[in-house]
Amino acid sequence: MKLEEVEMKLTESAFRVDRAVCPHCNLKMHKTIENKSLFEGALTFHIIKLKCEKCSREYMDLEQAQVYDLFLAVRKLKEKPIYDVAEKISQQIILNNRRSRHQSFGRE
Ligand SMILES: [Zn+2]
Numbered sequence: 001m002k003l004e005e006v007e008m009k010l011t012e013s014a015f016r017v018d019r020a021v022c023p024h025c026n027l028k029m030h031k032t033i034e035n036k037s038l039f040e041g042a043l044t045f046h047i048i049k050l051k052c053e054k055c056s057r058e059y060m061d062l063e064q065a066q067v068y069d070l071f072l073a074v075r076k077l078k079e080k081p082i083y084d085v086a087e088k089i090s091q092q093i094i095l096n097n098r099r100s101r102h103q104s105f106g107r108e
Contacts, residue, residue, distance in 0.1 A: 048064050
């Protein structure tokens with residue numbers, strides 16, 4: 001399923017972004033995670049950004065940009081009368097989230 005794919009990419013890119021260097025300062029950047037909640041906290045998107053301490057620029061890789069796009073799309077759905085549909089999608093994401101978290105801790 002498509003939503004599961006997003007979760008996988010998020011984990012993969014977490015490794016990749018660790019080694020990123022600011023193209024302006026040529027310094028190693030620090031990873032920051034921005035949590036964005038929807039549906040009274042029932043659904044949280046974890047968006048991994050990179051911040052350069054010298055110039056304060058923030059970067060997102062392509063996969064993270066896609067996660068952010070998904071967040072914006074779901075937030076848009078919430079504002080429309082098809083709230084029920086959005087809720088179902090969010091439940092699916094939460095399930096996938098739990099599954100991938102278990103995998104990353106090697107419990108499954
Ligand atoms: Zn910089």
